[in-house]
Amino acid sequence: MLNIATLGPKDTFSDLATKQYIQAIQAKEPLQTTHIQYYATLSQTFEAIGKHCQLGVLPIENLSEGYVQVVLDQLLDTKLSVISELLLPIQFSFVGFCEQISELTDLYVQFVAHGQCSEFINGLEGVQIHMTQSNIESLVLAQKKGKTAGAIIPQHALSQASDAKLIDNDVTNYRNNQTRFLVLSETAQARIQGKEYKTTLVVNNKQDCPGVLGNIxxxxxxxxxxxxxxMSRPTRSQIGNYHFFIDIDGHQEDAHISAALTEIQAQYDVTVVGSYIKAINTNGNK
Structure with a gap:
């Protein structure tokens, strides 16, 4: 049984990405059984990998909002390996349990989704915004609050809001919005010849040397x-000192990448988080 950790509850975008990855696994290994283990926060999901689950699927980057900082910070100091990436189209809807939008007093929205739907949210007046850990949690809390509440939820979860009085089918800032997910494991994946790869690495600037970024x-x-x-992230040792999270095209075993890494490693502490098959972008410019 392959246990996979992801952000819950069911029907979050993380859940969809995980099911997409499972389909890819079972296309290659039809007899492989899997179980999705849901966690309440991204940090808990990350921590479960290698302890309670062999794999984990986590969002790392959104088209409009950039990197998911809580996941990025976990990757800066991890022994896990990235073994795959997934690209998932992301569209949000608004559901309200009031008769008119003017009656709305409370809106529930997941903390990452907030930025992706900011134009709609900023147009609301006199509404208290409640941040949640997952999009489905937003719906559950709004339903509990009752007739003056609303939620930002994934379009695919609209069937769970059949009791909503108001629905705006698309409140996403960008029509071609998508999120990149990473699949993490304790064990790196063997290279497959003929595939296009991407490599993720972290350069740790622990000595606070000048000119680090230029040298890299x-x-x-x-x-x-x-x-x-x-992407730079603070080392948390002193103001102005940063680590660098870097994505490059190619595999770490490629001769030109290996040569570049050797040069950088001679000066700085470098962690290769993983080389993995590059996801195909099928979203286009809708």
């Missing part, structure tokens, strides 16, 4: 390595 970029540029993203 120069090392990759010299070897013609394509950097797809760089």
């Amino acid at each position: 970029v120069s090392a990759f540029a010299l070897q013609k390595v394509n950097l797809t993203s760089i």
Whole structure:
């Protein structure tokens, strides 16, 4: 049995991403049985990987909101490996349990979803905003609150809000909104020849050396390595001292990437979080 940790309850976007990954597993291994273990927070989900579950599926980046900081911070100091990435289209709806929008007093919204639906939320007047840990929790809390409450929920969860009086089917800021998810494991995955890869790594600037970012970029540029993203995160040792979370195209075993990493590792502490098959973006520009 393959136990997979993800953010619950059922029907969160994390749950959808996990089920998408399970379909890919079972397409290769039809006899593989799986079980999804739901956790209340992203931190609890991360901590369960390698303890209670062999794998975990976590959101790492949204098209409009950027990186999910709580997950990013966990990756900065982990022994887990990224073994896969998934891209999931993300669209949100508003459901209200009042007869008119003017009667709305309380809105429940997941903390990451808030930024992705900020245009709609900012247009509400006199409404108290309640942040939640998951989108389905938002719906449950709004239903409990009653006729003056509303929630931002995934479009695919509208069937669970049949008692709603008001529905706005799409309140997402961007029509082509999507989130990238990472699949993490204690064990790195073997390379498959002929596949396009991406590598995630962390450069730890513990010594607070000057010119770190310039040296990193120069090392990759010299070897013609394509950097797809760089995100700095504070080391929490002193103001102005940062670690760097980096995504690059290619596998860590590729000769030009290996050469660049060797140069960087001679100066800084580098952790390769994983090399994994690059997800295909099928979202387009709808």
